[in-house]
Amino acid sequence: MTETNGTKTACPFCGGKGKHTKECPLTNKSKLKLKPWKRLIDLFPSLSSEEYEALETSLKQDGQQHPILVSSDGSIIDGYHRWKILGDTVNYTVSPLSDDEAYHLGIVLNIARRHLSQEQKREIAITLRKSGKTQQETADLLHLARSTISKLVKGTDGKSINDIVSTSPDLRVTINKREYPTIHKRIVDGETPKQVAPDYKVTPKRIKQIKNQVERKIEKAKPSKKVLPSFVPPIMQKICDALLEAGAEKVVAQDTFILALGDANTLIKAIPDSRISLIATDPPYSLGDMHEDADSIKFIERGPMNTIATEKWDLNCDTTLIIPEYKRVLHELGNISIWTSDHLFGKYSTLLKAQFDWVSFGAWHKTNPVPQVRKRSWVSSVELWVNAWDKTHIFNFCKQNDMHNHIEGAICSNRRVAPDGSTHIAQKPAYVWEKIIKACSVEMDFILDPYAGTGSCGIVAVKLGRMYIGFERDPKWFNVMVNWFTEEFGQSQNIEGETA
Ligand SMILES: C[S@@+](CC[C@H](N)C(=O)[O-])C[C@H]1O[C@@H](n2cnc3c(N)ncnc32)[C@H](O)[C@@H]1O
Numbered sequence: 028m029t030e031t032n033g034t035k036t037a038c039p040f041c042g043g044k045g046k047h048t049k050e051c052p053l054t055n056k057s058k059l060k061l062k063p064w065k066r067l068i069d070l071f072p073s074l075s076s077e078e079y080e081a082l083e084t085s086l087k088q089d090g091q092q093h094p095i096l097v098s099s100d101g102s103i104i105d106g107y108h109r110w111k112i113l114g115d116t117v118n119y120t121v122s123p124l125s126d127d128e129a130y131h132l133g134i135v136l137n138i139a140r141r142h143l144s145q146e147q148k149r150e151i152a153i154t155l156r157k158s159g160k161t162q163q164e165t166a167d168l169l170h171l172a173r174s175t176i177s178k179l180v181k182g183t184d185g186k187s188i189n190d191i192v193s194t195s196p197d198l199r200v201t202i203n204k205r206e207y208p209t210i211h212k213r214i215v216d217g218e219t220p221k222q223v224a225p226d227y228k229v230t231p232k233r234i235k236q237i238k239n240q241v242e243r244k245i246e247k248a249k250p251s252k253k254v255l256p257s258f259v260p261p262i263m264q265k266i267c268d269a270l271l272e273a274g275a276e277k278v279v280a281q282d283t284f285i286l287a288l289g290d291a292n293t294l295i296k297a298i299p300d301s302r303i304s305l306i307a308t309d310p311p312y313s314l315g316d317m318h319e320d321a322d323s324i325k326f327i328e329r330g331p332m333n334t335i336a337t338e339k340w341d342l343n344c345d346t347t348l349i350i351p352e353y354k355r356v357l358h359e360l361g362n363i364s365i366w367t368s369d370h371l372f373g374k375y376s377t378l379l380k381a382q383f384d385w386v387s388f389g390a391w392h393k394t395n396p397v398p399q400v401r402k403r404s405w406v407s408s409v410e411l412w413v414n415a416w417d418k419t420h421i422f423n424f425c426k427q428n429d430m431h432n433h434i435e436g437a438i439c440s441n442r443r444v445a446p447d448g449s450t451h452i453a454q455k456p457a458y459v460w461e462k463i464i465k466a467c468s469v470e471m472d473f474i475l476d477p478y479a480g481t482g483s484c485g486i487v488a489v490k491l492g493r494m495y496i497g498f499e500r501d502p503k504w505f506n507v508m509v510n511w512f513t514e515e516f517g518q519s520q521n522i523e524g525e526t527a
Pocket of ligand 1: 289290291292309310311312340341344451453454455456477478479480481482483484498499500501504
C-alpha cells in the first residue's frame with residue numbers, strides 16, 4: 028500500500044519519501060480510477076434503502092472515518108457503498124494483496140460489518156461453493172462452523188450443499204488454479220487424494236497430479252545456488268554504506284539481504300524512516316540478570332548447567348530501549364513480532380502500547396521442552412512473542428484454523444555449529460518464523476531482525492521472497508550466520524570490496 032488518493036507516502040518497496048523507483052513493484056503515480064469489483068459485488072446483496080440512507084447521513088455528519096480499500100487497478104475491495112455516496116472524493120488506500128487474497132479479505136470485511144440474514148448467508152455460501160471453494164473454506168470465510176454451513180444450506184428444500192453443488196448447471200469441474208496450494212497443503216497435512224477429491228468433484232488421480240504440479244513449482248522457485256558473488260543493487264548498497272558509517276564492523280550483502288556485525292542500538296540508526304515492513308526478532312531475554320533462576324541447576328564443580336542464563340550474549344542488555352527506533356523505521360503498514368520471556372512481557376507490552384495502536388501476544392508450545400529435573404515447578408514448554416502494529420497495518424489472514432496465535436512443534440534439532448563446536452542455544456526453528464513472516468509481510472517487504480544470532484529468521488525470510496536485514500554483535504554468531512547464508516544463497520559481497 029503506497030498511496031492515499033494519489034498522494035504519495037513513503038513506499039515500503041522503494042522507501043523514498045514519496046519517490047517511487049523503478050524497482051518498486053507498486054509504482055503507481057497517478058490517482059486511481061476507482062471501480063466496483065464485480066466478483067465481490069455479485070456476492071453481496073445491496074444495502075437496503077434504510078441502510079443506505081443511514082450510511083449517507085453518517086458520512087455527512089461525521090465525515091469518512093476510515094479509508095476504503097482498493098486494489099492497484101482501482102477495484103474496490105471494501106467500501107463500495109461509501110464510494111457510491113462520496114464519489115471521487117472518497118479516501119482510499121491501495122492494497123498490495125493478490126487478487127485471491129483481496130477477494131478473501133473483501134468477503135471477511137463485508138461479513139464482519141454487514142447484518143446479513145440467514146437467507147443472504149445461504150446464498151453467499153452456495154455461490155462460494157459453486158465457485159470451487161471447499162466446505163471448510165466457505166465456513167472459514169463466513170466465520171461459521173462447517174456443520175453450520177451444511178445446516179444453513181439445507182434450508183427449506185432439505186438439499187445438502189453437496190447436492191446443490193453437484194446438480195448446479197454452472198459447476199466448474201475444472202479446478203481454479205488458485206485452489207492448487209490448498210489441495211497440496213491438505214495432502215501434505217495427511218489427507219488422502221480420495222478424501223480430497225469429492226470436495227472438488229474430480230478423481231483422486233487428478234488431485235495427485237495437482238499435488239505433484241505444486242511440488243514441481245515449489246522446487247523450481249527455490250533459490251539457486253549462485254556461483255558468482257551476487258549483485259548488490261543501489262537500494263541495498265545505500266543501506267550498507269549507512270551501516271558502515273554508523274559503525275558496523277562488517278557488512279555482507281546480496282540483492283536480497285544485508286548482514287551487519289555490530290550493536291543493534293547503533294546500527295538501527297542507519298535504517299531509513301519507514302523502510303521496514305516487519306520487525307521479526309528474538310532478542311536476548313536477560314535471564315542471567317535475574318537474581319533467582321529457579322530452572323538453572325548449580326553444580327559446585329562446574330557452575331550452573333548450560334541454560335540461557337549462562338550465555339554471555341544474554342547478559343546486561345535492555346532490549347526495550349530500541350523501541351522508539353522500531354517506531355521510526357517501521358512503515359505505517361508494518362508489523363512487529365518480538366520473542367520475549369514472561370518476565371519481560373509486561374514491560375514490552377507497556378512500552379509498545381505507548382507507541383502503537385495495537386499490542387497482542389502469541390505462544391509457541393514446544394513439544395519437546397527441557398525436562399523439569401527437580402520437579403519443583405511447571406515444565407517450561409511455552410515461549411511468548413509480542414505483536415504490535417498501527418491500525419493501518421497489513422495482515423494476511425488466511426484460514427481461521429491457521430491463524431491461531433499459537434504455534435506448536437519441536438525445538439530446533441539441527442542447530443548450526445560454530446567452529447569451536449558450540450551451538451546457539453536460542454536458534455529458532457524455521458516453522459515459527461514462517462508463520463509470522465507469512466502473516467505479517469508480503470514478498471519484497473523489508474524484514475529487520477536486530478538480534479539475528481545464527482540468522483534463522485533471515486534464511487526463512489529470503490526463501491519466502493522477502494528482503495532481509497540482520498544485525499548481530501557477537502562475531503562468532505555473525506560468522507555462523509554468514510556461512511549459513513552462503514550455503515543457502517551462494518557467495519555474498521563484502522561491502523568493503525572483497526568477497527565474504
Ligand atoms: C536469542 S539470540 C537470537 C537467536 C536467533 N533467533 C537464532 O535463531 O539464531 C539473541 C542474539 O542477539 C545478539 N545480541 C545481543 N545483544 C545485541 C545487540 N545489542 N546488538 C546486536 N546483537 C545483539 C546475541 O549475541 C544473540 O546471538
